[in-house]
Amino acid sequence: MTITRFARLLDTFGADLRRWPAEEAAKARHLLAGSDEAQALLRRAALLDAALRDSRASPDTAALERMRAHVAQHVARRPLPHPPGRLLWLRPLLPFGGGALAALALCGIWLIFAAPFAGDDTFNAPRQIAMIESTD
Amino acid sequence: MFLSLFHDAAPPARIEPAIAPRAETPATLLRDRAVAADEVLIVWSAAGDRLAFDQLALRHLPRLYRLAHRITHDAAAAEDVAQEAMLRAWQAASRFDPARASFGTWLHRIAANLAIDRARQAGRTAAAPGEDLAAPGPDPEQQAARRQQRTLVTAALAEMPARQRAALALFYDQEMEGAQAAALLSISTRALEGLLRRARRFLGQRLLGGE
Numbered sequence: 054m055t056i057t058r059f060a061r062l063l064d065t066f067g068a069d070l071r072r073w074p075a076e077e078a079a080k081a082r083h084l085l086a087g088s089d090e091a092q093a094l095l096r097r098a099a100l101l102d103a104a105l106r107d108s109r110a111s112p113d114t115a116a117l118e119r120m121r122a123h124v125a126q127h128v129a130r131r132p133l134p135h136p137p138g139r140l141l142w143l144r145p146l147l148p149f150g151g152g153a154l155a156a157l158a159l160c161g162i163w164l165i166f167a168a169p170f171a172g173d174d175t176f177n178a179p180r181q182i183a184m185i186e187s188t189d
Numbered sequence: 190m191f192l193s194l195f196h197d198a199a200p201p202a203r204i205e206p207a208i209a210p211r212a213e214t215p216a217t218l219l220r221d222r223a224v225a226a227d228e229v230l231i232v233w234s235a236a237g238d239r240l241a242f243d244q245l246a247l248r249h250l251p252r253l254y255r256l257a258h259r260i261t262h263d264a265a266a267a268e269d270v271a272q273e274a275m276l277r278a279w280q281a282a283s284r285f286d287p288a289r290a291s292f293g294t295w296l297h298r299i300a301a302n303l304a305i306d307r308a309r310q311a312g313r314t315a316a317a318p319g320e321d322l323a324a325p326g327p328d329p330e331q332q333a334a335r336r337q338q339r340t341l342v343t344a345a346l347a348e349m350p351a352r353q354r355a356a357l358a359l360f361y362d363q364e365m366e367g368a369q370a371a372a373l374l375s376i377s378t379r380a381l382e383g384l385l386r387r388a389r390r391f392l393g394q395r396l397l398g399g400e
Contacts, residue, residue, distance in 0.1 A: 064390055065386045067361065067389070072364075101393055101397065104338055104392070105357065107339060107342075108338075108339050108343060108346070110254075110267070111255060116268060117254075120246075125243055127276050128242055128243075129239060131276070131280070134234065134235045134280060134281065134282035
């Protein structure tokens with residue numbers, strides 16, 4: 054393993070070699086045994102790991118109790134989880150958008166077979182104008 | 190006679206709960222929720238066992254909070270995200286499929302997505318430095334140094350994209366395997382490694398200087 058490769062893996066997996074892929078970790082240990090530069094890189098990565106660990110936030114007891122109570126209250130008010138239902142097998146087809154296609158097909162069929170609009174001369178334009186004028 | 194007035198008085202009206210408690214069957218009463226596995230608890234929850242779900246909340250809320258806090262950098266937002274993730278898990282309990290993922294992975298996926306959305310909506314670039322962090326050591330100089338380091342880490346994290354923070358949170362804070370963290374973020378393992386590498390390099394430059 055080269056120093057460059059070692060530095061790249063350190064940047065990815067951190068200084069704890071137990072979290073590395075086993076094969077790479079074995080090669081890294083071999084490199085570390087004979088390279089001061091590799092050891093310096095490992096120390097630097099360990100500092101970064103420690104800084105990350107130290108900056109972790111944990112909820113205090115009050116916050117935990119608050120969250121737990123909030124969840125319990127809402128769960129008590131909400132209905133039971135939705136049962137899967139008989140149409141569960143259709144779920145993989147959801148991204149297909151079949152509903153939209155079916156609606157489109159229905160609209161098309163309706164447009165083809167619907168009777169043309171029969172104009173209602175009871176309220177044609179001249180009659181409406183006459184009605185408006187008669188109110189003035 | 191005075192006492193008899195109290196004896197004769199009608200008992201105070203009992204306050205009924207808003208929702209009538211479910212009549213529990215003996216099998217439900219016998220459940221040992223404290224030792225049951227997550228996957229068992231969620232199946233019980235899907236059947237309406239709210240106490241089983243409370244046990245899940247007790248187990249997972251701290252980790253959800255830590256994950257959400259790392260991504261959002263906001264204590265209040267982290268609380269909201271952790272709660273909302275649990276409530277969504279309740280609603281979707283019957284759809285949980287243990288063959289596809291463990292309950293923890295499923296729940297963390299919900300929380301990570303919520304937290305990333307929240308962080309993006311907030312467009313957060315600055316956070317209160319060192320908020321909600323563990324108590325520092327007794328030495329004042331050490332305390333000051335750690336505070337300064339946390340401030341630097343917090344500032345650097347706040348400048349990162351939410352997905353890089355999520356990758357750090359899952360791989361380092363939650364100590365997930367790379368493949369698991371990648372699946373949770375719906376990306377490839379290679380993409381996760383890229384996120385981790387960029388995030389650590391950025392942090393390294395900010396904290397330790399150099400390349």
